[in-house]
Amino acid sequence: GQNIDQPTEMTATEGAIVQINCTYQTSGFNGLFWYQQHAGEAPTFLSYNVLDGLEEKGRFSSFLSRSKGYSYLLLKELQMKDSASYLCAVRAGSGGGADGLTFGKGTHLIIQP
């Protein structure tokens, strides 16, 4: 079976840094994704990791350790607009993108002034 765990809710302060963790147990692994979803909107793609290590994109970074089944999303210089849900997802198929993603339940991030 597939299992993806992430905290339900986190609170952080504007201008600060926050790290959202994700652990996964899946039958296969072909990449880990982070999405941002504002209330009432569709998820938007943030990052993709398939190899171990850190991927940086502006204020957002994502880290993957395949041996530990662990990833985190790091958000720097937090802004009020970063208040949203952050979804961790794994593509667990054999490759070729030939299957969908398995999602965690999402982390609701609240940014306080």
Place this chain on the structure above:
Amino acid sequence: NAGVTQTPKFQVLKTGQSMTLQCAQDMNHEYMSWYRQDPGMGLRLIHYSVGAGITDQGEVPNGYNVSRSTTEDFPLRLLSAAPSQTSVYFCASSYWGRGTDTQYFGPGTRLTVL
């Protein structure tokens, strides 16, 4: 590019009615999929397709049918709507290859079954 489009945006059905949720993409992506999102449950895969004429079941396929006659379109059919199918439905398309992968979501269809 319009990306991934979905119609309708909102729909109310009575129990037992059938309907089709439309999804189209103009990015020439081979892979398309349908998810439903319920409070506290996260996004769950219903059906997916790896190309025209090829579909497969995801985690929660019961009560839904799909077909993929063209690369662009991937409609989701509710055969006999039930209140348990009240949800937000997202269609997605993706490109995978050469060490990159991403999945683009449509704006969603908010379905209520009475």
